[in-house]
Amino acid sequence: MSRLFELPASVSFDSLADLRAQGEAFVDSEGDRAVFDLSGLYECNSAAVALLMAWFRYANAHDKTIVYTRPATDLVNLVRVTGLDEILPLADGHE
Secondary structure, eight states, rough: OOEEOOOOSSSOTTTTHHHHHHHHHHHHTTTTTEEEEOOOOBBHHHHHHHHHHHHHHHHHHHHHHEEEOOOHHHHHHHHTTTTTTSSSSSSSSOO
């Protein structure tokens, strides 16, 4: 089983750059597949979606697979409203 990168309870535009760098380092350390646990993310907003997209683009640019597990319903709905549900790899349950 892969290690998981766990997100904090909230993501803001102030914390975005630091979290992005941490997530990119995690992607680099995980071989071909990186799994991000979204279960701790309670405050779902556009900053969180921007972060998920940044990590997704980073992984794709480095020929890696990224999986987002256990997203909150609010996050799934936000991703759906933004039209990114066909792009972002949101998975139910544990990976």
